[in-house]
Every structure is written in C-alpha cells, then in structure tokens.
Amino acid sequence: MPRSDPAPHRPAWYFPEYTPVGIDLGSTSAVAAYDRNQGTDPDADDALLDRLEVAEGSHLVDLACGTGSLAVQAARRGAVAHGVDVSEEMLASAQARSERFGVAPHWHHAGFLDYSHSGPLVDVVTTKSALHQLPDFWKQQALLKAAGMLRPGGTFYLWDVIFAFGPTSAEEHLQQWIDTEGRPEGEGFTRADFEAHVRDEFSTYSWIIEGMLQRAGFDIVSSTSPRPTHAEFRCRRR
Incomplete structure (x- = not known):
C-alpha cells in the first residue's frame, strides 16, 4: 500500500498532526x-458521490478518509480515488475494505497539512468528521492545501461538528448534545466521548468556517445545519 512519509522535516512549531486528539484510534x-459508531453506510456514500457528481474517470481525494468507505465507493464507480489518513490502523482497515470489493484506491499515510498530491489537479476533495481535529489557524492552512489540489471549478465538500448556535447559547446547546447523543458503551459514541470532543478537540462556529472557506479560495455553493452541532458545506474552487 503506497504511503507518503509522515511530516519528515517540519519545524518545531508545527502542529503535531500525528498525535491524536480526542478518541484514541491506535488499535x-x-x-x-x-x-x-460512525455508522459507515455504502449507500449513504453513494448518495453523496451522486450529489458531488463523482463518476467514472473523476479524480477524488478524501482527506482523513478513516476506514476508506467513501474512497472505496468512488473507486467502485470508476473514479480515481485517493484516501489520506494519519492513522496507519485506519489505512490498514481501508486497504482490507478495498480488497473485499476488488478495487484499488490510492492510500496515503499523511495528514491535512502534509499531504502533497501528485498528478493532475482533482475534481473533488472531501473531508468528513475530521477537520475539527485541527485548531482554527491550522484549519485555515488545511483548507488552503485542499484548494491547491483542486482544479478551478472543482468541488470541495465538508461535513463536521460545526456549531450553528450563537456563542451566548453555547453551554445550553452543548449540554443538550451530550445528554441526547451519548450512548451506552458498545452501542455508539458515549457521553464521555462527546464530553472529550468538546473539551479536547477543536470544533468551531459555522461563521468562522465560512470565512476560512472564502479566504482559501472557495465560493460556498450550499450550506446546511441539520442540527445546531453539525454543518455541511459544498464549495466551488474559484
């Protein structure tokens, strides 16, 4: 499985992207x-790929690809798919998934900040439930990197824990999210998982993300917040 070397020559002040925050995925x-717990669903992946117009011959990069479901589904429809993740354990799972389906996406051991895409500019870049692992300064750098690998007019898709509520009601909404979404161990993400997300990870407000996307060179085509703690952005590279 081809992988890039993880951040071999970063300065000492660079964000330690290979040191996980929140849930430990080291096994x-x-x-x-x-x-x-994420509820991986190939049908949902296919529905998203349809919305993003990923077809045979399309070039797609999925940043923080996790266990590779989206990249595998893209490859199954004939796209040239790349999955990028800092976790070797995730990539091993992604490789096993691709072998089960008889496809061969390109897997890369790399992160938002150090992935360097070789080859032509791509049509679609996606990232789901992962950008929150970077503080806001580094989110902006990651979005600039994503824009740099997209062709003009290409699509950037973001789904994440992004806060649509106002700052004055943050405590109320966050407590409600934790109380409502926490599940018993073995049945989903637990209350402690959500508490750790709020305490240790770097989710931010939708209005901050909007500004970052625009400054990275994207026009926001659509945005939705199906609940106060989550948001989706579909963008076009200028």
Missing part, C-alpha cells in the same frame, strides 16, 4: 469501534 479494536 485495531478501536478502529473497528469507530467504524461501527
């Missing part, structure tokens, strides 16, 4: 639990 069992 096979943890990766399997994460995949189960």
Whole structure:
C-alpha cells in the first residue's frame, strides 16, 4: 500500500498532526469501534458521490478518509480515488475494505497539512468528521492545501461538528448534545466521548468556517445545519 512519509522535516512549531486528539484510534479494536459508531453506510456514500457528481474517470481525494468507505465507493464507480489518513490502523482497515470489493484506491499515510498530491489537479476533495481535529489557524492552512489540489471549478465538500448556535447559547446547546447523543458503551459514541470532543478537540462556529472557506479560495455553493452541532458545506474552487 503506497504511503507518503509522515511530516519528515517540519519545524518545531508545527502542529503535531500525528498525535491524536480526542478518541484514541491506535488499535485495531478501536478502529473497528469507530467504524461501527460512525455508522459507515455504502449507500449513504453513494448518495453523496451522486450529489458531488463523482463518476467514472473523476479524480477524488478524501482527506482523513478513516476506514476508506467513501474512497472505496468512488473507486467502485470508476473514479480515481485517493484516501489520506494519519492513522496507519485506519489505512490498514481501508486497504482490507478495498480488497473485499476488488478495487484499488490510492492510500496515503499523511495528514491535512502534509499531504502533497501528485498528478493532475482533482475534481473533488472531501473531508468528513475530521477537520475539527485541527485548531482554527491550522484549519485555515488545511483548507488552503485542499484548494491547491483542486482544479478551478472543482468541488470541495465538508461535513463536521460545526456549531450553528450563537456563542451566548453555547453551554445550553452543548449540554443538550451530550445528554441526547451519548450512548451506552458498545452501542455508539458515549457521553464521555462527546464530553472529550468538546473539551479536547477543536470544533468551531459555522461563521468562522465560512470565512476560512472564502479566504482559501472557495465560493460556498450550499450550506446546511441539520442540527445546531453539525454543518455541511459544498464549495466551488474559484
């Protein structure tokens, strides 16, 4: 499985992207639990790929690809798919998934900040449930990197824990999210998982993300917040 070398020559002040925040995914069992808790669904992946007009011959990069479901589904429809992740355990799971389906996406051991795409500019870049692992300064750098690998007019898709509520009601909404979404161990992400997300990870407000996307060179085509704690952005590279 081809992989790039993880950040071999970064300065000492660079964000330690290979040191996980939040949920520890350093074991096979943890990766399997994460995949189960995320609710990986090939049909949902296909529906998203349809919306993003990914077809045979399209070039797609999925940043922080996790266990590779989206990249595998893209490859199954004939796209040239690349999956990028900092977790070797995730990539091993992604490789196993691709072998089960008889496809061969390109897997890269790399992160938002150090992935260097070779080859032609791509049609679509996606990232789901992962950008929150970077502080806001580094989110902006990651979005600039994503824009740099997209052809003009190409699509950038973002789904994440992004806060649509106002700052004055943050405590109320966050507590409600934790109280409502936490599940017993083995049945999904637990209350402690959500508490750790709020405490240790770097989710931010939708209005901050909007500004970052625009400054990275994207026009926002559509944005939705199906609930106060999550948002989706579909953007076009200028």
